[in-house]
Structure formats: C-alpha cells, structure tokens
Amino acid sequence: xxxCLSLSVVSKAYDSGPVLLGFxxxxxxxxxxxxxxxxxxxKTTLLRQLCGLxxxxxxxxxxxxxxxxxxxxxxxxxxxxxxxxxxxxxxLNCNIRAAEALAEQWLERVGLAGEGGKYPAQLSGGxxxxxxxxxxxxxxxxxxxxxxxxxxxxxxxxxxMQNLVLKGHDARSRLNILxxxxxxxxxxxxxxxxxxxxxxxxxxxxVAVDIPVHSRPQSExxxxxxxxxxxxxxxx
Amino acid sequence: xxxxxxxNRTVKRIAIKLAxxxxxxxxxxxxxxxxxxxxxxxSPVRAFLRLLELSGEAxxxxxxxxxxxxxxxxxxxxxxTGIFLAVLTAWSRTLYxxxxxxxxxxxxxxxxxxxxxxxxxxxxxxxxxxxxxxxVTPVVWVNMYSGIQNVDKNLLEMAEVFRLPLLKRISxxxxxxxxxxxxxxxxxxxxFAWKSGIAAEIIALPKSAIxxxxxxxxxxxxxxxxxAWTIAVILLSVLIEHAAMWGLRRLERKIVKGRL
Numbered sequence: 001x002x003x004c005l006s007l008s009v010v011s012k013a014y015d016s017g018p019v020l021l022g023f024x025x026x027x028x029x030x031x032x033x034x035x036x037x038x039x040x041x042x043k044t045t046l047l048r049q050l051c052g053l054x055x056x057x058x059x060x061x062x063x064x065x066x067x068x069x070x071x072x073x074x075x076x077x078x079x080x081x082x083x084x085x086x087x088x089x090x091x092l093n094c095n096i097r098a099a100e101a102l103a104e105q106w107l108e109r110v111g112l113a114g115e116g117g118k119y120p121a122q123l124s125g126g127x128x129x130x131x132x133x134x135x136x137x138x139x140x141x142x143x144x145x146x147x148x149x150x151x152x153x154x155x156x157x158x159x160x161m162q163n164l165v166l167k168g169h170d171a172r173s174r175l176n177i178l179x180x181x182x183x184x185x186x187x188x189x190x191x192x193x194x195x196x197x198x199x200x201x202x203x204x205x206x207v208a209v210d211i212p213v214h215s216r217p218q219s220e221x222x223x224x225x226x227x228x229x230x231x232x233x234x235x236x
Numbered sequence: 237x238x239x240x241x242x243x244n245r246t247v248k249r250i251a252i253k254l255a256x257x258x259x260x261x262x263x264x265x266x267x268x269x270x271x272x273x274x275x276x277x278x279s280p281v282r283a284f285l286r287l288l289e290l291s292g293e294a295x296x297x298x299x300x301x302x303x304x305x306x307x308x309x310x311x312x313x314x315x316x317t318g319i320f321l322a323v324l325t326a327w328s329r330t331l332y333x334x335x336x337x338x339x340x341x342x343x344x345x346x347x348x349x350x351x352x353x354x355x356x357x358x359x360x361x362x363x364x365x366x367x368x369x370x371x372v373t374p375v376v377w378v379n380m381y382s383g384i385q386n387v388d389k390n391l392l393e394m395a396e397v398f399r400l401p402l403l404k405r406i407s408x409x410x411x412x413x414x415x416x417x418x419x420x421x422x423x424x425x426x427x428f429a430w431k432s433g434i435a436a437e438i439i440a441l442p443k444s445a446i447x448x449x450x451x452x453x454x455x456x457x458x459x460x461x462x463x464a465w466t467i468a469v470i471l472l473s474v475l476i477e478h479a480a481m482w483g484l485r486r487l488e489r490k491i492v493k494g495r496l
Contacts, residue, residue, distance in 0.1 A: 091398040
C-alpha cells in the first residue's frame with residue numbers, strides 16, 4: 001500500500017480543542033471515498049491536512065510519489081479580476097492559447113459554453129460553482145479532493161455535475177475524496193463511505209458500496225439496505 | 237439603451253459637480269462682499285483673472301515646473317519606499333515592530349521641525365523633495381500594509397493548492413486586492429505631497445518655486461497673488477491626481493492580463 005494516500009496517527013488541535021487525535025486511514029489508489037459526517041466533525045480539516053494547506057501537529061501523511069492533487073473547495077474561490085475562462089486558464093501550466101482553448105472546452109463540459117468572458121461578479125452562484133469545478137478538473141491530477149462541491153446547485157445541474165465529476169471514466173481512474181453530509185449523495189457516488197463522528201474525528205464505520213457506480217439508480221433495493229444501515233449508524 | 241443610460245448618468249454626475257463648484261464659488265463671493273477688503277479676501281473673479289495674467293509670464297511656468305518636479309520626485313520616492321516597507325513589515329512581525337515607531341515619530345513631529353532640520357542637512361532645492369518623501373511615505377506604507385493584510389486568504393490557499401507561481405499570485409491576487417488601498421494611498425499621498433512640498437518651499441525658498449511666490453505675495457501683501465497661486469496648486473493637485481488614477485487603472489488591467 002506504499003502507493004496509496006495514507007494518514008498515520010495524525011493529530012491536529014486548534015484553540016477550541018483537538019480535531020484530529022491519532023487519526024489513521026489508508027485510502028485506495030483510485031475510486032471514490034465519501035467522508036460522511038455531521039458539520040464540524042473535522043472532515044474539512046482532514047482534507048486540508050491531505051493537501052498540505054495545514055500541517056499536522058503529530059503523525060505522518062504519506063502522499064504517493066508523482067501525485068498531483070486538485071481541490072474543489074466549499075467556496076468557489078474564483079479570482080475576481082479574471083474572467084471565467086481566465087480563472088481556469090490561470091491554473092494550467094501551458095501557453096496562453098492552449099490554456100484558453102482547454103478552458104473553453106471545460107466550460108462547455110460544465111454547460112457554460114459562451115460564458116467564458118464573464119467575470120465572477122457577473123455569474124450566478126451555480127455558474128461560479130461550475131467554473132470552480134471546471135478549474136479543478138482542467139488542472140487534472142490523480143487525487144481530487146471535493147469539499148461539499150454540489151452544495152447550492154439545483155437538482156438537475158447537481159446530477160449533471162455529479163456525473164461529470166465523479167462518474168466518468170477519468171473519475172474512476174483517480175482517487176476522489178468527497179466530503180459530504182448527504183447520505184444520498186454518498187450512496188450515489190462513492191465506492192466506500194467512511195461514517196465519521198467528532199471532533200476529534202473518529203471512523204464509526206466503513207461501508208463498501210459494492211454496486212457498479214453506473215447501475216446505482218437501478219439497484220434501489222440494495223441501496224435501501226445501505227441507506228438504512230448508514231442512518232442507523234449516524235443516529236448512534 | 238445601455239449607452240444612453242450611461243451617458244445620462246455621466247451628464248448627471250458632471251452637473252452635480254458643477255453645481256457644487258458654483259455653490260462654493262458663491263460662498264467665496266459672499267465672504268468677499270461681507271469683508272469688503274481685498275487685503276483679506278479677493279473676489280473669485282479677481283483671483284482667476286490674476287491667475288490668467290500670471291500664466292502669461294515665463295516665471296509662472298518655471299515655478300510650476302520646478303515645484304511639480306520636486307513634489308512628484310518626492311512622491312515617487314515615497315511610493316517605492318512605502319511599498320517596500322509595507323511588503324517587509326507584512327512579511328515579518330519583527331520588522332513591523334522594528335519599523336513601526338518611525339510612523340509614530342513622523343506623525344508626532346511638527347512639519348516645521350523637519351523642514352528646519354532638512355535645511356541643515358540638504359541644499360534648499362532638495363528640502364521640498366525630502367519633506368514630501370517624509371510625509372507621504374507613512375501614508376503609502378500604512379495603506380499598503382492594510383491592503384496586504386486584507387488579501388483574501390481563501391484565494392491564497394487556492395493558489396497554493398493549484399501551485400500558482402509567485403508572479404501569477406502577485407498579478408492575480410495581490411495586485412487586484414491591494415489596488416484599492418494603493419489608489420487610496422496615491423490619492424491621500426498626493427494631497428499630503430502638495431501640502432508638505434509647498435510648505436517646505438515657503439520656508440526653504442528654493443530657486444523658482446510656487447512656495448517662494450506664495451511667500452513673496454505674503455511679504456508684499458499681494459493677496460490676489462496668494463489666491464491665484466493657491467488656485468494653481470489646487471488645480472495642479474487635482475490634475476496630477478486624475479492622471480495618476482487613470483494611469484493606475486490602465487496599469488492594473490495590463491498587469492492582470494499580461495500575466496496569463
């Protein structure tokens with residue numbers, strides 16, 4: 001498991017108290033792992049440790065060599081001085097023409113064709129979300145961290161984005177770590193669901209959803225069983 | 237439709253500005269009529285006519301050019317120093333603690349003390365440059381420091397995650413965030429620059445200077461000249477400020493676009 005992203009006895013405390021206390025877990029090399037838990041249990045802190053935005057007080061985080069990590073933040077975090085197209089192009093490491101062309105392609109894939117020239121202030125909340133997703137996907141990488149990425153999207157856009165971000169062929173070949181507190185979302189998208197509690201962050205249970213991701217809406221009877229099981233665990 | 241709305245707004249804005257100017261000119265005229273002494277207050281018409289008269293003389297333009305070059309030199313020097321100090325003190329708390337007492341000293345010390353001291357240290361022609369520099373540097377420093385401190389941390393984290401190079405971070409995050417503070421620094425700084433620069437000229441009396449002309453008008457009790465030169469200073473200050481703001485806006489757009 002040397003080529004897997006893992007945390008070993010990681011601790012992190014803030015003024016309010018410990019959020020991670022000897023937390024250990026090894027993620028699979030690819031697929032989608034949902035971190036499911038109530039707000040404030042430490043899910044975002046875990047993501048911040050993984051991407052290096054914060055350092056653990058103690059413990060080790062092993063990131064596989066030659067990993068490239070991308071992140072869809074809870075907020076859009078778009079550069080206000082740049083257009084939607086330039087926000088995507090800015091994170092790409094190629095010449096400006098190629099970057100802009102790639103940005104346009106991604107805008108089209110998230111349903112924003114022709115909107116590339118608009119500034120974040122001219123976009124709706126949902127459109128900004130989609131630009132932020134397009135930026136993270138265009139940046140690429142073999143690990144994608146998603147912090148409640150579909151929050152605030154209308155039902156149809158949410159499903160389109162979920163399919164684009166987590167159900168495509170590219171998506172299944174990388175490791176996706178999805179932070180959510182929506183059981184349905186986790187069941188619909190993840191291969192493994194970590195049921196979490198905290199702080200300090202604790203794994204209550206790990207559920208493997210053994211249904212091919214593309215046939216999940218049709219396997220309702222199996223999902224019902226999983227759903228009830230997870231809800232029981234969360235109530236405990 | 238949009239163009240017509242924008243035009244209407246511009247016309248309205250200009251009309252408001254003109255109305256304000258007319259109001260204060262009227263107040264000035266009333267004050268002149270109440271005092272009825274040209275030695276105390278000259279009429280607006282008399283002051284503007286005298287300014288027109290002066291502008292026909294070569295020494296007027298010499299004084300304008302010399303004062304402008306001194307004040308603008310001091311201002312530019314202060315800009316660079318202020319920005320440098322802001323970056324340095326925002327980067328290190330120790331350096332902030334080390335440099336911040338200078339701010340308090342400059343604020344508390346009377347301008348006249350600095351002018352007299354500068355007269356001892358420098359040639360009289362250089363005193364206005366030094367004074368402008370000394371008075372404007374803290375203004376730029378404080379504004380830029382606040383600007384850097386208020387840069388959106390979320391955007392910096394985003395830049396960190398996506399491994400944005402330093403130049404892109406500066407162009408896309410720092411410059412757009414700091415720009416409003418820089419514009420405020422320029423606007424306030426230019427006001428300070430003219431005030432302190434002309435005050436230094438009045439005391440140091442360098443060769444060919446607006447300050448020297450104001451001093452002469454005081455000595456010879458030429459109140460209309462005093463008003464005319466003061467109007468010239470105000471007009472110059474407004475003109476340079478507008479030119480600087482226009483230049484800054486263009487520069488910001490170029491930097492942000494050019495770094496992609």
